[in-house]
Amino acid sequence: MWETFLGLYNYWIVILLMMAGFYIVMSRHNLVKKLIGLNIFQSAVFLFYISVGKVKGATAPIVEPGISSYSNPLPHVLILTAIVVGVATVSLGLALVVRLKEAYGTIEEDEINEMDAAD
Amino acid sequence: MITVTNLALLAFMAITAWAIARTRNLFVATMLAGIYSLLTATVFVLLDAVDVAFTEAAVGAGITTVLFLGALLLTDRQAKPHKNRLGHRLGTYGSMLLVALLGAALVYTTLDPLMPHFGDPGAPAQGRLAPEFLADSVRQVGREKPTATHIPNVVTTTLASYRGFDTLGEVVVIFTAGVGVLMLLGGGAVRRRPGPRKGKETTGGESTSGESKSGGAGA
Numbered sequence: 373m374w375e376t377f378l379g380l381y382n383y384w385i386v387i388l389l390m391m392a393g394f395y396i397v398m399s400r401h402n403l404v405k406k407l408i409g410l411n412i413f414q415s416a417v418f419l420f421y422i423s424v425g426k427v428k429g430a431t432a433p434i435v436e437p438g439i440s441s442y443s444n445p446l447p448h449v450l451i452l453t454a455i456v457v458g459v460a461t462v463s464l465g466l467a468l469v470v471r472l473k474e475a476y477g478t479i480e481e482d483e484i485n486e487m488d489a490a491d
Numbered sequence: 492m493i494t495v496t497n498l499a500l501l502a503f504m505a506i507t508a509w510a511i512a513r514t515r516n517l518f519v520a521t522m523l524a525g526i527y528s529l530l531t532a533t534v535f536v537l538l539d540a541v542d543v544a545f546t547e548a549a550v551g552a553g554i555t556t557v558l559f560l561g562a563l564l565l566t567d568r569q570a571k572p573h574k575n576r577l578g579h580r581l582g583t584y585g586s587m588l589l590v591a592l593l594g595a596a597l598v599y600t601t602l603d604p605l606m607p608h609f610g611d612p613g614a615p616a617q618g619r620l621a622p623e624f625l626a627d628s629v630r631q632v633g634r635e636k637p638t639a640t641h642i643p644n645v646v647t648t649t650l651a652s653y654r655g656f657d658t659l660g661e662v663v664v665i666f667t668a669g670v671g672v673l674m675l676l677g678g679g680a681v682r683r684r685p686g687p688r689k690g691k692e693t694t695g696g697e698s699t700s701g702e703s704k705s706g707g708a709g710a
Contacts, residue, residue, distance in 0.1 A: 379608030
């Protein structure tokens with residue numbers, strides 16, 4: 373029982389964080405808040421990859437004499453790329469939010485929808 | 492010891508995410524997101540992903556926070572309460588229900604006996620490519636005379652020698668995002684906090700940043 377809990381705890385937390393991010397994206401009407409939620413969702417995926425790559429009793433994948441067991445370096449390589457791409461998408465999203473603020477005078481989704489409906 | 496630290500850090504991350512969902516002050520939310528990123532970086536160190544931890548601390552906790560602060564400067568610092576109370580309630584409970592169902596389904600999937608446990612050396616993810624990359628790096632480093640690929644860090648070796656196309660794609664994405672941001676914001680223009688829009692004329696497709704700026708000054 374305890375073994376199962378420890379063996380799956382990381383995945384459960386990843387699911388919890390992912391769902392927290394998804395919840396923020398869905399339920400909050402503020403666009404900046406939505407982007408923060410998207411960020412949380414994204415880093416939950418990163419955490420999942422890194423958790424999968426971890427090997428018990430192993431060390432970081434930097435070759436040292438006398439050490440034979442290393443964690444899986446491949447997820448690290450993939451996530452390294454993904455983090456930087458994530459920042460690029462966030463910056464584009466924030467630029468869109470700033471532009472919306474200029475055009476509508478608000479960054480609340482419901483107010484923007486109202487204005488569009490009134491037009 | 493590592494297990495306890497892992498448990499505690501991940502619990503902190505969950506608490507931070509909850510606090511972000513609760514707060515209405517966007518500055519607080521941004522700062523909490525920075526803390527969240529730093530916690531993620533610490534967990535990455537714990538999970539042997541030191542390179543990823545460096546990147547997350549510099550890019551996730553650093554640059555992303557700065558970007559958000561810049562956006563807050565140009566927009567609002569406070570999220571407004573919802574106008575439509577009933578609609579807001581409905582939306583909140585609806586998304587809570589959906590998220591709970593989806594989360595429960597995902598947790599149910601992890602209970603599958605085939606799901607490899609955390610840290611399992613026999614997991615399918617540990618087979619195939621990764622041992623090859625590792626053995627290759629160990630072979631290179633083990634040489635008496637260092638060669639051009641004498642790099643002890645396997646992540647660097649793999650990134651540079653095998654997955655260079657990933658980085659090329661990454662550069663393309665960043666370039667595209669940069670061009671997109673420049674096109675949206677019009678590089679170099681001094682921006683002011685704009686007022687509410689005046690009418691349809693100023694919001695048309697031909698509206699440039701100069702026009703919206705004058706609209707903001709009039710408000």
